[in-house]
Each structure stands twice: as structure tokens, then as C-alpha cells.
Amino acid sequence: MFPIRLANIHFTPGGRSVLAGLDLDIEADGITVVLGPNGAGKTVLLRMLAGLQAPDGGEIRWNGDSRPAAGIAMVFQHPLLLRSSVFHNAALGLKPLRLNRAEAQQRTRQALERVGLAHRGEDSARLLSGGERQRLALARAWAMRPQLLLLDEPTAALDPSATEAVECIVREIRTDGTRILMTTHNLGQALRISDEIVFLSSGRVIERAPAERFFARPQTADAKLFIQGELPWRIAFGD
Ligand SMILES: Nc1ncnc2c1ncn2[C@@H]1O[C@H](COP(=O)(O)OP(=O)(O)O)[C@@H](O)[C@H]1O
Ligand SMILES: [Mg+2]
Secondary structure (H helix, E strand, O other): OOOOOEEEEEEEHHHOOOOOEEEEEEEEEEEEEEEEEOOOHHHHHHHHHHHOOOEEEEEEEEEOOOOOOOOOEEOOOOOOOOOOOOHHHHHHHHHHHOOOOOHHHHHHHHHHHHHOOOHHOOEHHHHHOOOHHHHHHHHHHOOOOOOOOEEOOOOOOOOOOOHHHHHHHHHHHHOOOEEEEOOOOOOOHHHHHOOOOEEEEOOEEEEEHHHHHHHHHOOHHHHHHHHHHHHOOOEEEEE
């Protein structure tokens, strides 16, 4: 799977330039948080990494291959849940893996335990709270033991305690050796959870740095404006 290399990626839906010459190399370890203004192309970027969306120009290579190998899981802001039990929903990602039944059940149980939903296995997934739904989506992904996990604003609709629970789970998944890329509008979360920030603006990656450095000393005017605009208080950057 790794390294994943995106070279000179263009995405121009309806002739409008969204990604315009984006370059990004992704190695095997860590948590990367992708930041950028609304409409910058963060979700599109994650979908391209998952192989769900082809670029209009440029090249993506997964360890040299033009198609991603199995082993990528993606979790969306509003996870798709079926009208069935929590357990059944957690097991869904395993179908394509063709595991034997005992192994699939064991992995599903373990994943539900790890997100604190083991006791809810028989409940209807529709009864879960927002935070529980997101934990279920993470359990579904985790049971797959992906090499790469893509999380698109996984806590956007959650309160602080549900957000903290999700962050805790994401860290644990990372400790298991899964490479994680996520987007968020929560800059505190980006600082808490990431090994590095990738900042998208004007269709390209214009900054890439450890979070502390990115927030304390952004290198571009775009990043400064973005950070100031996202925070509920004003900060001034020394030059
Ligand atoms: N499949 C698609 N077809 C047409 N336009 C799209 C498609 N996917 C995304 N876009 C557009 O690309 C832009 C970037 O979208 P997105 O990646 O969702 O931004 P964000 O950084 O907020 O996640 C938006 O203007 C969106 O409308
Ligand atoms: Mg998005």
C-alpha cells in the first residue's frame, strides 16, 4: 500500500478548479490531519486515496500500483447504518474479506468491545446516539484491520465528551499500526491527535508540518487567515 504518491492531481468538476496540481506523499506511519477551508477538496482527497474518486489529471500510485490494494477503510461524518443490530452493522465491512464465520464473529466482538459497545450488540443500530453511531462506524472499520483508515470529519456532529471518546479510539487504532488520515474543523483536536498537519488551499498542499509548528508559526498568509478564522478568539502571529 505505502508509500502512496499523489502527483500533480487535478479535480475540475464542471470545469471549476478544485484541486489544481496537488502533490502529496504518504508514508506508512502516523496520524495526518488534513485542514483547509470549506470546499478546499479535503473530502475529495480522502475519496481519491480510497480509490473512490478518480482525478481529472495527475497520478495516484499505491506502492507503485495504479489501484489501491484491499485494506482501506473510510468513515464518514454521517455513517451509513442499516436497519439491523449493532453487531450486524459492525460486521458489514468483513463481508468482502471472506473470513470464516467464527473469525468474523470474533473480530466483530473484539471491535465492539474496544469501542465500548459490546453490551449493545443486539440493539437496533437506529437506537444509538450520535456518538455511539460514530463509535460503531469506527468498530466496523477497526474489525477490518485496515492498513489505512480515512476519517472524514468524524466528530463534526458530536459533543465534547463523545468527541473525546472518538479521539481515544482513533489513537488506539493508530497504536495497532493503522495509518490514519482525517479531516476536522476542530483545531484543538488537530493539535491533540495529529503527528502532522497537511494544509490544503487553492487546490494544493501549501503547508505540511507538525501540528505545534503549524499553529504557532504558519508559513503562509492563507494558513494564518484560516487559523484565525477557525478559532473563537483572535490571535496575532509575530512575524
Ligand atoms: N463528485 C463530485 N462532482 C462534482 N463536484 C464535486 C464532487 N465532489 C466534490 N465536488 C466539489 O468539490 C469541492 C470540494 O469539495 P469537498 O472535497 O467536499 O470540500 P471539503 O474540503 O469541504 O471537504 C466542492 O465545491 C464540491 O462541491
Ligand atoms: Mg468535507
